[in-house]
Amino acid sequence: MSKYYSIRTKLIAFMLIATTIPLLASISMTFIQTKNALREQAVAENKRLIFQASTNLNNYVDNVTRASLAVYNDPNFLRNLAKIPGDYRAVAEVYTTLQTIRSAVPDVFQLYLHSFAANQSTLIANPFPKREERKQAYSDSLHGKSDDKSPDIWVESAHLSHSYGFKAASADDPPRTVITLYRVIKDVPSTERLGVLAIDLNMDTIAEICSRLYDPAKEQIYVIDNQNQIIYEGKSEVSGTDALRQEAATELNSARSDAGTAQTASGHFEQDHSMYVYQQLGSKFANWTIVKQIPNETLYASATTLTWNNAMIAIAALLLVIVATLFISIRITGPLKQLMRYMNQIQAGRLHVDIRLTSQDEIGVLARHFRDMMDTVNNLILREYRLEIANKTNQLKALQAQIHPHFLYNTLQSIGTLALQQQGQRVYVLLSSLSKMLRYSMRDQTRVTLHEEAEHARLYLELQKERFGDRLEVELDFAEDTLRAEMPRMTLQPLIENYFKHGADVQPGKGRICISSQRTPDDWIQIRLENNGPCIPEDKLSEIQRWLRPASLSSDSSQEPDETESIGLRNVMRRLQLNSPPGYNATLTIGNLEPNGVQIIVKLYAGE
Template sequence: MKFRSIRFRLSAFMLAAVAIPLLLSMTITFLLTKQSLREQTTAENERLIFQGAANLEHYLQSVNQASIAVYNDPHFLSNLARSPNDYRAAAEIYTTLQTIRNTVPGITSVYMHSYAANQSTLITSSAPKRGQRGQSFTESIVYRSNRLFIEASHPAHLYGFSSPGPAYGKDTQVFTLHRSIQNIPSTRKLAALAIDVSLDTVRSICRELYQEGSEQLYLLDSSGSVVYSSDENLIGQRLDHPGLTGRLDDRQEQGYFEADQAMHVYRKLNAELSGWTLVKQIPYDTLYARATRLTQINAGITGVALFIAIIGTLLISIRITEPIKQLLRYMEKIQAGQLDVDIRVASRDEIGVVFRRFRQMMDTVNNLILREYRLELANKTNQLKALQAQINPHFLYNTLQSIGTLALQHEVPRIYSLLTALSKIMRYSMRNSTAVQLKDEAEHVRLYLDLQKERFGEQFDVVCEWEAGVLQEKVPKMILQPMVENVFKHGMDARLGRILLRISGTRPSSGMLHLVVENSGLSIPQERLVHLRHMLSSSEETLPEENTGSDEPIGLRNVLLRTRLHAGGAGRLDITNIEPHGVRVILEIQIEERERL
């Protein structure tokens, strides 16, 4: 009984009504916010990484352009082969290398080794260094057969020279651009050029691309070594992160992927220049921080709402159930035979209304008992009136029959046939049935047309075409005559000659019946036709109570309405003009196999 009580059900319903929508809303909001943040963050970071990559490429290109300045000096290549004692040649080489160092901010040193003179030169912020070398110092670091490559971040080299001085920071992290100087267009190497570039410029560009402490950024070369990282301890080391480096090998030039509970947005720099890849790692905690915060807020609101719902439900249930229990006690007294129970009403809400109505009901119980006899008399009177209403049509039929018999006695058979047709039409229209066989409708229309023949004479001809078995189908009563009488209301015109009226019934598919009425009379004006078709296509299922003289298609709308009632909502009626003149009315009726005879 406890679980079936109104209080328990109301409490359970209120809790479910509050909790389920809130939890569902919270879940959907979290998922949509999460998806929106993911798309928004991805798009923003793709643009950010694209701009950062463009800035890095521009900076590397400026360093590269500085390195090819040796080809702009017409005497530089010839000076490389001159004797080391040629101080003029040495001075010009110093000048060119110093120009390279000063061209781009961030270049810390320029090293060059001449193969012809076996001479190495180092330009730093201090005095230049020069010495005899059997081979280039850079070849002991890394070997490349191509003319240009960039060595990943590493501590600054002295290239075999003693320290240039305290101003030279040999512990500074730099990356090095290596270029082979050739006697173009030949491929013979004249010298090896190495330009050390400080990471300060790269660092300033990269720091604009991530939030320190919550996001990570990696600038990797083609071998996976870290050129720059948000974690300074990783600079110059090979990144031990297979989930990241492994995916970058198979990826396109730019894009994003998810791995290790983080979103990774990347873009590869010019492969011919550096082959570096800029990767930004955004942990899920950072990516979905706002979604998580919003979910926490919604969870707090849900908890408060549930608490309020519980308290409110208890108060409301007590407010409802206690008066109901009191009403049950009153009813038990009444059931025991005490009809004059003093029912007291205290509240003004719906429960109070129930109490007052119950008291009024008890006040009228005795009156209802007394009125029962009067109602029985009234019912018998109504039955007599109904019988009288049945007598009147019979009197009219008998009168028509008497007139017809008198017409035969006076040898006027045409009057008799017309009266007989009118009598049958009236009997058919007053039949107490809503569905008839199509053959009954066809016979009713035939009698109707016989009466119209008397009015219009030979102004029209009638052709009926019925497909085999169609006349046995059940259809709503009185649907064919309104379709036929259209020509007599609006289509008759002596100027058109004899009008042909064609009535046909077909069954184009299983479960469908088509009734078509065509006439060669006057066509319907286009504006009127559009109005009629609009009225028939309306979804309203009610008709005006009476024809007020307007042009509303009352008869045809009545046909369509009764057809839909007969077929459970299905049915269609269409009106069109035919060439050169005339009107076609098509009624589609849905029938069932079980209705066939």
């Protein structure tokens, strides 16, 4: 064996490793460092940007809050709340105050006022205001905040607008998304609640502030409340609302908890292949958080481009190494592929393939040893196969030879009974049937079709009907699509014979035997034999079921039951097992019927 080839293999491996590892290490380190620098720069810039946006949103909420104080700036407003049912001047002044609030905030969609003192509800909306008498405020407007400990002012997160129980101005006017500021109006300085004011705000200002924070084609922006519900979501091509609600919720709640009530939470985290930068407003009325989502492909675009440039240079270098490697190693891989082709042919069953490899390297030596091994295996297989065929043939003949004496004894006893009655013509007919059965049982074939087995069983039952007369009923029902299935010869008769051996003579009244067959959807043939004879005792039935299992059939013969009682069932089961294809073992099960009777089911694979 030449060592040149082994050294060449090691040299090729060394060349590839020495070239590839440094290049990959350089590319990886460059990508990681660039990625970290971009992350830090993006986080710092977006934190400054989102902080400015949070300041603008705080100012916006404060402006709406200050505008709602107009109900206290008008000295007559609180007195007019109690007069408005019948005082039209008071009603006009209330309208004027509400219109002042609406004018002060450009995003006001509608205003709702309910007076607890006068039981009156007022809605300021286009095209004209509405007023009606109500004993209590519209339920959604208070949200259960009616106790003295509740805040005087709060903000409801984004929701669809409604008309507060008033009839809609137009059926075609769809609801829109709004946020609502609620203010409880009290008779200051007392704590008596005079009414409640609700201001529905469009999302225009929030959308305008948020639009400056992100690139819709690459990023996404959210404004969420303290329950992680989406107040505003930018119109972006980037998806991720579900991820923000589910995966990022824990991170945001933890950040808010760490920040406490004295300061606002801000920071960033990575989740779901994106970077999230967030800033809490810190408003005591609107506990909102601005969250900006930057996908990794956007955040690390520059790093990816640089990495690809380095990768192209590395690929060019690797191509040169690969060409040299292939040139050197082709004489090694060629014989190896040829040997693999030989192995595939052997795997397909062609065990006598001629292996021809004459190279002097390790592959050539391996091929020659492999060829010697296959010659040895073929000789062993041929010898074992012949022994197995001879053994299997001897077993089948021995098993069938056990059935013939038992079968002849029962049949001749029935014909002898008829001969004593001096019915010579009938005896001739029965002897003809018997001759057909004997000719069938002495055939050299070990496998027959179910059609032939069924005909043999019919002849056997015809002889038994002569013996029992009207005391025996027979029903045969073989499905047409099962008759061509193959099975061991002399399978059905021993199973039928058990009834006449153990149940017919002690059966009170009329005996009945039913034999049927059917094909299952998975190509198995099921043959069912039923009789109305006496049930098998439970202990005896358990013993039979135990030794009918395949494992019991292959155990020591000393473990088997009495020869005279088990010859039929045991021989049938063994022949079914011997004639079953690999992986599709036939089964034979036996059980009792209610209230009396025995059922035997044979299942064998029908094949394609």
